[in-house]
Amino acid sequence: MGWEIWVIVTLSRTLAYGTPLLLATLGEIYAERSGVLNLGIEGMMIMGAYAAFSTAYTTGSPWLGIMVAALVGGAFSLIHAFASITLKANQVVSGLSLTMLGLGLSGVLGRGWEGKPLPVSIPEITVPGLSKIPFLGPVLFEGQNLIVYFSFLLVVVMWYILYRTRIGIAVRAVGENPATADSLGINVNKVRYLCTIVGGVLAGIAGGYLSVAYRPAWTEGMTGGMGWIVIALTIFAFWNPAIGMLGAYLFAALYHLSFRLQPWVSPELLKAMPYAFAILVLIAVSRGTLQKKMGAPAALTLPYSRGEE
Amino acid sequence: MKTRFVLIGVVLLGLIFGLSMLTAAKEYVPGDLLKAGFIYVGPIGDLGWSYAHDEARRICEDAFPWLETVYVESVPEGEEGLFIDKLILDEGCDVVFTTSFGFMDGTLDAAQRHPDKILAHCSGFKRNANMMTYMADFYQIYYLNGLIAGALTKSHKVAYVGAFPIPEVKRHMGAFAIGVQEVDPATGLNVRWIYEWFSPTAAKEATEALIADGCDVFAFTEDSPTVVQVAAESDLPSFGHYSPMYDFGPDHVVSGQIAHWEAIYLDFLAKVYAGAYTAHNLADVNYWWLLKEGAVEMGAKPGMLINPVYEDELKAVIVNDPILGTISVYDLVMKRLEQMSDASMVVDPFQGPIYDRKLNLRVPEGLRMSEFELTTMEWAVKGIVGPWPGEQ
Numbered sequence: 290m291g292w293e294i295w296v297i298v299t300l301s302r303t304l305a306y307g308t309p310l311l312l313a314t315l316g317e318i319y320a321e322r323s324g325v326l327n328l329g330i331e332g333m334m335i336m337g338a339y340a341a342f343s344t345a346y347t348t349g350s351p352w353l354g355i356m357v358a359a360l361v362g363g364a365f366s367l368i369h370a371f372a373s374i375t376l377k378a379n380q381v382v383s384g385l386s387l388t389m390l391g392l393g394l395s396g397v398l399g400r401g402w403e404g405k406p407l408p409v410s411i412p413e414i415t416v417p418g419l420s421k422i423p424f425l426g427p428v429l430f431e432g433q434n435l436i437v438y439f440s441f442l443l444v445v446v447m448w449y450i451l452y453r454t455r456i457g458i459a460v461r462a463v464g465e466n467p468a469t470a471d472s473l474g475i476n477v478n479k480v481r482y483l484c485t486i487v488g489g490v491l492a493g494i495a496g497g498y499l500s501v502a503y504r505p506a507w508t509e510g511m512t513g514g515m516g517w518i519v520i521a522l523t524i525f526a527f528w529n530p531a532i533g534m535l536g537a538y539l540f541a542a543l544y545h546l547s548f549r550l551q552p553w554v555s556p557e558l559l560k561a562m563p564y565a566f567a568i569l570v571l572i573a574v575s576r577g578t579l580q581k582k583m584g585a586p587a588a589l590t591l592p593y594s595r596g597e598e
Numbered sequence: 599m600k601t602r603f604v605l606i607g608v609v610l611l612g613l614i615f616g617l618s619m620l621t622a623a624k625e626y627v628p629g630d631l632l633k634a635g636f637i638y639v640g641p642i643g644d645l646g647w648s649y650a651h652d653e654a655r656r657i658c659e660d661a662f663p664w665l666e667t668v669y670v671e672s673v674p675e676g677e678e679g680l681f682i683d684k685l686i687l688d689e690g691c692d693v694v695f696t697t698s699f700g701f702m703d704g705t706l707d708a709a710q711r712h713p714d715k716i717l718a719h720c721s722g723f724k725r726n727a728n729m730m731t732y733m734a735d736f737y738q739i740y741y742l743n744g745l746i747a748g749a750l751t752k753s754h755k756v757a758y759v760g761a762f763p764i765p766e767v768k769r770h771m772g773a774f775a776i777g778v779q780e781v782d783p784a785t786g787l788n789v790r791w792i793y794e795w796f797s798p799t800a801a802k803e804a805t806e807a808l809i810a811d812g813c814d815v816f817a818f819t820e821d822s823p824t825v826v827q828v829a830a831e832s833d834l835p836s837f838g839h840y841s842p843m844y845d846f847g848p849d850h851v852v853s854g855q856i857a858h859w860e861a862i863y864l865d866f867l868a869k870v871y872a873g874a875y876t877a878h879n880l881a882d883v884n885y886w887w888l889l890k891e892g893a894v895e896m897g898a899k900p901g902m903l904i905n906p907v908y909e910d911e912l913k914a915v916i917v918n919d920p921i922l923g924t925i926s927v928y929d930l931v932m933k934r935l936e937q938m939s940d941a942s943m944v945v946d947p948f949q950g951p952i953y954d955r956k957l958n959l960r961v962p963e964g965l966r967m968s969e970f971e972l973t974t975m976e977w978a979v980k981g982i983v984g985p986w987p988g989e990q
Contacts, residue, residue: 298810302803302806396641404845504799506824513798513799513800544803551807552984556987
């Protein structure tokens with residue numbers, strides 16, 4: 290019985306901590322699939338976290354907070370979209386600036402919001418009946434919140450759109466070979482804009498999840514580098530939403546276990562474990578054969594101008 | 599024509615530069631307006647360490663009409679020298695406070711660069727003729743919190759989420775464990791490390807891990823109210839750290855540690871203003887301030903020593919003290935608080951006999967650990983369970 294509880298708690302924590310990672314990774318997958326690398330995830334997440342908290346605190350509705358976080362994340366990503374798609378600026382520089390801008394701006398706006406407990410946060414729910422299913426019940430249907438279920442749905446929908454619909458073909462075509470896509474009548478810039486905004490909206494929701502569900506409070510810098518893990522997970526996922534889910538949960542499980550296993554394993558080693566995992570994966574992915582087979586979108590980071598090739 | 603303008607410009611620049619050097623090098627004259635600069639390692643919005651220092655800065659500015667203050671936040675350790683120079687040369691500060699252990703060497707270098715200015719370094723041990731050290735330490739309060747935790751635990755597992763395995767945190771864990779064991783020798787203190795000063799996610803997962811392991815009372819060192827929030831969600835009691843965290847768990851924050859850095863800042867600045875402390879007599883000035891100096895306070899929030907929700911429960915737990923006799927834990931905590939707040943400080947958590955967790959006698963009967971021993975403490979007090987990097 291002992292080990293079962295161990296596994297249940299670990300899986301349950303994996304879902305709770307993995308969800309914001311998963312949401313933001315799904316968004317970044319779409320942005321990068323269309324050829325736009327957005328290193329501004331951290332900035333969009335923290336803006337979302339601030340927006341969600343201040344809205345939820347003022348209105349008393351955490352759900353409204355999540356919606357505003359989505360809007361703010363989307364609006365924030367427009368800065369990157371405008372700079373890198375319309376102005377054809379360097380995507381790395383533009384994305385990094387977005388991260389710095391988000392961290393700084395949220396810090397300034399957030400003055401005075403620290404130290405305030407949120408009266409109503411997003412509730413953890415227990416599904417009656419289903420939670421009694423042995424093993425799966427307590428993991429999936431006890432103490433999770435609706436955003437977790439929303440993220441499950443999102444994985445299926447986003448995977449389906451990317452691989453089974455014309456929209457998905459357009460997104461992938463724009464990311465692989467924008468000139469060809471253009472000659473087929475696809476509006477390259479429009480697709481890229483939309484995908485970047487999807488990335489921003491999901492990063493915003495991920496940030497909102499942190500400030501009104503996972504730990505309902507606002508603190509400057511509270512995303513703590515999660516946005517960078519998302520960049521690594523996107524590569525780990527081979528730009529595939531389903532693998533993205535696996536990656537986010539693997540990282541989350543290792544993160545939780547790094548505290549759980551401390552009585553037996555050196556805490557320094559455990560602390561490094563989730564990050565070492567991410568680095569190893571990046572090394573593996575960047576090796577030649579694998580990359581050719583299922584690697585990065587060919588036009589990633591390349592701005593597109595008609596008739597320049 | 600052009601050359602002459604350039605020449606005049608250069609001379610003017612030189613004069614301005616010379617003038618600024620002149621003003622910068624001017625030593626503070628007691629009774630003049632005093633300008634103090636503060637350098638923080640974190641954002642002042644962290645609701646922890648840097649926040650507490652900044653609260654104290656504002657109290658000082660309100661208290662002294664002759665005082666002007668400036669601050670720089672989120673200064674990375676190692677870059678403090680640049681910011682000290684900036685505060686002294688550009689802002690004209692007479693006194694500069696650096697508030698992180700990692701600023702120690704940079705502050706000493708700056709003290710030697712600016713022999714006429716006063717520097718003050720928090721939590722370190724290096725001093726100079728114009729550089730003093732100061733610290734408001736929580737260990738006595740952790741011990742009092744430990745007494746309470748020992749009375750409240752039902753699973754006989756009390757938990758502590760620690761930031762880094764350094765002497766300061768180890769000392770606080772030790773004091774907490776001594777309190778826990780004094781009330782209930784059967785209870786262990788379960789420790790987890792997060793290797794961050796500020797990380798809500800790490801603090802949350804570490805607390806969840808401790809809850810899963812059966813712990814039911816929580817203390818911590820981390821700069822956010824996360825541990826308090828997570829414990830309250832699971833209906834478990836906890837102790838606030840650094841700032842009043844009562845609002846994050848009105849039914850679950852039993853007590854906690856609150857810093858009053860202004861006690862030290864007010865005292866020191868007033869003495870500089872009066873001419874008692876100058877840039878030439880600080881080599882032996884070290885503020886190691888505890889309960890009796892009012893630099894720290896026990897409570898769930900200011901004025902609330904123990905949350906009334908837990909009062910009856912604590913009054914119902916009776917222990918047998920060799921000197922005080924049969925006494926409830928509630929009364930014991932109040933008595934110890936009174937004893938340690940008194941100038942004679944007849945009791946201290948770190949007075950012998952104290953054993954480490956390998957059962958070696960570390961502090962013999964009748965002796966007390968010195969400040970040096972406390973600030974370099976690496977061993978684990980008896981009753982601590984879990985990882986202990988750098989154990990000696």
